[in-house]
Amino acid sequence: MQRSKNDVWVGLFVLLGGAAILFLALQSANLLSLNFQKTYAVEAKFDNVGGLKPKAAVRSAGVLVGRVERISFDDKSFQARVTMAMESRYAFPKDSSLKILTSGLLGEQYLGLEPGADEKNLVAGDTITATQSAVVLESLISQFLYSKAADGSATDKPKP
């Protein structure tokens, strides 16, 4: 093999390219934080999940404790069935409640888990029943309009 000078430079180039791909994969997409920890599946039923997506975070006290695994529709109760993978190192009481929250004004939606007071803990396959649906702007506005209209008719009546 001749011209080993080229070998060194090409090797450096390939190394640099590989490092760039690694940088994008690790620093940007955070491959390292894909946790290979054990999880247990918990279900919850919501009247409305809004813009919640699979892989959304489940947070308790702001700390990531699990992720949404999948969202499906239950055609018996006509509710959304959300399956979550909770990290095994955290245990929560059976009567914990879930809320759909939004991070920031335009941020993504996530699940907020508030621990209850039950002595028993959630185990795999449990269903959380105390849930609060996502806030839908349209229903919020219509509620506001109805209450306004009700106020208006109440104040109009005694006039004459």
Add this chain to the structure above:
Amino acid sequence: MSWYKPADVGLAVRRQLADMGLGARLLLRLLLTSGPTFRRFSLVRDQIHFLGNYSLVIIAVSGLFVGLVFGLQGYYTLQRYGSSEALGLLVTLSLVRELGPVVTALLFAGRAGTSLTAEIGLMKAGEQISVMEMMAVDPIQRVLAPRFWAGVIAMPLLAAVFSSMGVIGGWLVGVVMIGVDSGSFWSQIQGGVDVWQDVGNGIIKSVVFGVAVTFIALLQGYEAQATPEGVAAATTRTVVLASLTVLGLDFILTALMFVI
């Protein structure tokens, strides 16, 4: 007399078809001779050195400046909505999904594609290609195939360097210059970029562009008229055709990959 003659139109259509068939045949031969090419890897290595290493500076500097400008312009728009923390996500997603592969391919066509066309065109003008054929050396296997594979290998690496430098540029403007919170800058990126969906598809894109640009450059060089004017015209055609092909392919690939 009309402004065209039917015979001219027929000739033009026929010539286009013949060009296309010739291109397909050359591509097939390039792919079929790849076995012997990789057995003599030193040829490919030298071409990677020529195409990749020498393009590295222009790619890295362009990436850095695209990232810097993106940081400034993105911040200008995002701060109106009070979400300047999303700057990192904006810069990273646009670079990894679109700008990285596309701009790298355009720069690569200008920096490396032209030199490939001119080199092979001049080899043809100097009758080196004919001499090789006389000596029973397949010029496609000996000259074209190493250059082709070198281009295909170098392009994704260059695109990754471009995107990384762009992210660093966005970080320089956003975090160091303007003062966006460093933690939320990175966490927004990490929350919003998917390894396979975004980074992986970007790499697939750049491989496709590598094939397209390198092949167009080689085809134009191989089919160039063996005169100074012919080589000049072929070099121009390389840049024009390669750029248009990259943009067209990008639309198709984006439509295929990122349809939700």
